[in-house]
Amino acid sequence: MRFGWCIFPIFALAGCASQPVIAPNGVVSNNPCIDAVLAEIALPGQVTAISSYSHDPDSASAPLAWSAKLPAIGTGAEELLLARPKLVLTGNLAASGANAVLARAGVKTVAIGVAPTIAEDIQQIRTIAAALGRVDAGEALISDIHKSLPDTQISGSPMSAIIWQNGGFVAGKGTLQDELLARHGFRNASAQYGLSAWSVLPLETLVRNPPQVIFMPTAARGADVHALDARQKLLRHLGNRTQIVDFPDSLLFCGGPTIMEVSAILTRTRNSIQRAIP
Template identity: 55%
Template sequence: MFRGWPLLLFLGSCSGQPAIAPGGIVSNNPCIDAILAEIAAPHQISAVSVYSHESASASAPVDWARQFPALGTAAEDIIAAKPRLVLTGNLASSGTNTALAKAGIDVVAMGVAATLDEDIAQVRQIAKAIDRIDAGEALVARITQSISTPAAIPYRPTAIIWQNGGFVAGEGTMQDELLQRHGFRNASSGFGLKSWGILPLETLIRNPPEVIFMPVNADGREDRAMAARVQLINNLRNKTSIVHFPDRLLYCGGPTTIKVSKILAKAREDILALQQKDAP
């Protein structure tokens, strides 16, 4: 659940934000924030991740996150907030969690979910930690519904998720599992890729899949490098469909999985409708 972003330290006293109320729940991870936005009672939360205050890095709704003070990942800042509980990404290697434990602060730490089952387990772990089990199960039910596999899939279009830099989600990733759940066949294995790999543009153009899911920035635009690639890929318009979606949807699971599922399901419906229209 933790993204390898640069460390940002925000202190309430120097940022102009309200002081952090002691005795509450503190999250310093934007993926956890997204789950809290769905299942936590507002009075439970003392602070959220600083990343959740910015649309480019937020997974939780920004308007929701800005109701609360923002906090970075430095142990001294978290200790000064005097929380009852800290929900965090797996920061043990940095010593942060060790320092929090020595200060007598309860910590629930979790890494990046590799599968949908792990993702659901993390939702339940957070719900149990904050005593909101019923709300957690309601979110799990929505996630489970969103990823339900169609009863019969007679045809699976080939597809890849192709990010800036050529990064592609391969077999064994949660993104690969989502593609399969929604009736696609991940074309990454045909390019010899495993897990996350790099697929050069030239290779992609020579043998394109039927669908390219292409993440875009928070403002809905590609950066300059991606825009150039899109222009080239548009030459494949008669061979493949390009589906854009916000890149932040690749960062987290939880309720983000529901948003990704809607995009994948809609893309498959559009492709099948187009095939039926073109059928003789």
């Protein structure tokens, strides 16, 4: 459930009594990927608002139990200013106009983009940790991420695979997910379909020329259930040619702690396929 936001505090008692109050002089994030890092490294009470996406099980990268304790906030400049934060952590593509307004108002803002590599993602964690004064906690998270990745080159020929999400969305070459596939002994099949970094792959094209592994959501809620059921029925005729592995949508777009979850899925899949080979 997403928390609402009361634009006019003067009417708080009349119209927003049930809404969580954003404490002033705290750290505010309106980016779900940043929220996931904050959940791991921030001190209790240090974060006073997070992205509304982090309250939605289908889009949250941060633990829902952590997110539920914090009010949500959007990307608009007025909304952010009313929260009276001492620091705003945001995506540099999502609200550049708002970021400029915050800067003119004297609010410190740190903008984090979409990291295309593991190395850049690690640097972003360090940037967030430094802004919070939590350098040691940031390094501890980075250490855990490194431990989750294979420390040696995967032997054998790479297995063709694709991360294929709702709507046919695919992470192609030049993305963090592409590097993660390669690190775990997979070859991103997006290139064989002529796809760029972020593209849409139609189901019909995928079925005509499937890879060895398709990482995709295998559970959905509400209206998505019908679309997912139809997709899975069409994919079933692939039989033993392709292995379908559960990969929630929420793992596609973020790095940070999400890398550890993705690494665990890729490692299990690679190991299970290798054990099945005579």
